[in-house]
Amino acid sequence: MLRRLLPLLILALGVAAFLWLRATGPETASVTPEERRWRVETLSANLRPHAPALPLYGEITAPEMLTVTASLAGRIAERPVREGQRVARGERLVALDEADVRPPLEQAEAEVADREAQAENERVRHESDRETLAREQELVDNALRQLERTRSLVGRKLASQSDLDAARNELARARVTVATRERAITEHPARLRSLQAGLARARAMLAEARRDAERSRVDAPFDGTVTRIQVAPGDQVAAHSELLSFYPEKGLELRARIPHRHQAELINALARGERLQATSDGGARFVLDGLAGEGDPAGTEAIFRLEEGGEGLRPGSLLAVSLARPAVPDSLAVPYSSLYGNDALYLMDDSGRMRRLAVTHHGDVVRADGERWALVTGQSLADGDRVITTHLPNAMRGLRVEVGDDGNDDVSDGVDEARP
Structure with a gap:
């Protein structure tokens, strides 16, 4: 009997223990859901x-770059500068040999002197023709009186027909001489104009020779930098050959392509007189001067003038800048x-x-x-x-x-x- 009641007793004790633990346990707090932050x-x-900033990428240019060419054929006598050298205004850049410069100049001077002498000779000749014409006209008058006398003598049977013919021939010769002299006097203005034209040509050639002689020695017209040297002292060069190039220290420009969608905005800003600046990471500052006259489907080049900095910039360099738009x-x-x-x-x-x-x-x-x-x-x-x-x-x-x-x-x- 006890064996049969023992399981029931154990089950009852377990239920009683569960109820006691549940009754004496802590109460569970209620959880209210909260929205996440x-x-x-x-x-x-x-x-x-x-x-707003517009990033651009452009090329440095030197619009005032000067290309020195040989004014005439000759040998390079001196070239005291080197590539990339900075020179001051008035310093010698290159010069041709004086032995190649003097002969064309002296020849042109001699040609002018010859033309002047010919013109002076023509004036003297003209004065002589005018004086000679008066005397030759007197000969015509004498020959005419002689012919009249001879006719009178022939009419009185005091002279022969041959004497009359000789008088007539003398008068004809005198008249031919006068006509020749008068034609020479008439042609004088035309001959003089021709000689004066030749003299003008000679003087023009002399001026050209003097110009070439002066240009055979090239000095720096401004402070700048030498580049593109193509000759050395002793080289023989032809006329108009490029010798070197030279650009000013100030006046560099940046040419960068502007997309089409920004062109109208920049043009209107320039029309209003706004000052648009572009700066590079190196501290160079440029000012927008305007847009190029031609464009292409990719855009139009904007021209920026270097205003400050940029000491290390050289023509042909590529530079990234940031343009401050309106x-x-x-x-x-x-x-x-x-x-x-x-x-x-x-x-x-x-x-x-x-x-x-x-x-x-x-x-x-x-x-x-x-x-x-x-x-x-x-x-x-x-x-x-x-x-x-x-x-x-x-x-x-x-x-x-x-x-x-x-x-x-x-x-x-x-x-x-x-x-x-």
Whole structure:
């Protein structure tokens, strides 16, 4: 009997122990589900004008580069400069041998002297012809009187017919001489003009020879740098051969291609008289002078004048610059982590929830530390708005967020205010 009741007794003791433990155990606190908050960083909006930066890549050119050529054929007597040397105004660059320069000059001088002598001879001859014509006219008058006397004598049978013919021949010869002299006097102006034209040609050739002689010795017309040397002392060169090139220290330009979508903006800014600057990492500063007269499907070249720095720049060098485009009013610079799809960002409202805002992306701005941020504008964007700068993969309207533990809820954009 006891054996049969023992299992029941054990079961009863177990149930009693369970009930006692349940009654004396701690009560379980009720759990209420709480919405998750995502930690983010924010930027306090401060709308002001910003100049978006346009990165460009261009070539340094020297529009005032001077190419020195040989004025005439000859031998190089001196070339005291070397490639890349900086020279001051008035310093000798290159000179031809004087033995090759003097003969053409002396020949031209001799030709002018000969032409002047011929013209003077023509004037003396003309004066002589005029004086001789008067005497020859007297001979004609004498021959005519002699003919009249001979006719009278022949009529009185005091002279023969041969005497009359001789008188007639003498008169004819005198008249021929007068006609020849008169023709020479008449032709004098034409002969004189021809000689004067020849003299003018000779004087022009002399001026050309003097010009070539002067250009055979080339001095630096300004402070600059020597480049493209193609000759050495002793070389024999032909006329108009290129000898070397020379460009001024000031006046370098940068030519960079501007995309079509930015051309109208830059042209309008120049028309308004705005001063657009481009800077390089090396500290060189350029000012936009204008656009080239021709373009191609890829864009049009912009011409930038070097204004400051650039001591190490050389024509032909490639240089990356950042052009400050016209300022965009009421704009905000934000890190690229703030953008969603390049046309939207999120704000943190007063209840700590995300609010989507459509914006327009105008390009980049460069911070003081060299980092590039996006420049945006939005119709509903206002001063004091808290822009969320942390990029959340699950970002959506109404998502609850909170500022991180560091309390950084006012990140500075680090961009200087653009000058209007």
